[in-house]
Amino acid sequence: MRRTAALLSRHGGAGGRGIPQALFDVLVCPLSKKPLRYCEASGSLVSDAVGVSFPIVDGVPSLVPNDGKLLDDHQEKSEQESTPRDSSG
Numbered sequence: 001m002r003r004t005a006a007l008l009s010r011h012g013g014a015g016g017r018g019i020p021q022a023l024f025d026v027l028v029c030p031l032s033k034k035p036l037r038y039c040e041a042s043g044s045l046v047s048d049a050v051g052v053s054f055p056i057v058d059g060v061p062s063l064v065p066n067d068g069k070l071l072d073d074h075q076e077k078s079e080q081e082s083t084p085r086d087s088s089g
Helices: 002-010 021-026 073-080
Strands: 037-039 044-047 052-057
Touching: none
Parallel strands: none
Antiparallel strands: 037 044, 044 052
């Protein structure tokens, strides 16, 4: 487990989120099964389909539904202006 966390944090990943691009490309929302996008403002992965933000803890995405936070309209609009999902990479 420690090795996995070290690998995730060592590979800067796209956008400096600490998640390798290959992993980010396959991550989906556990609720909607739709792609997630990285939000620089909150340092989390956001599911626009259901309006939930999932934290990244020590470079590891926490995609447990209970860890997700519902976004209000203001948060959702400001976070949508952050980094969109980049499929080039």
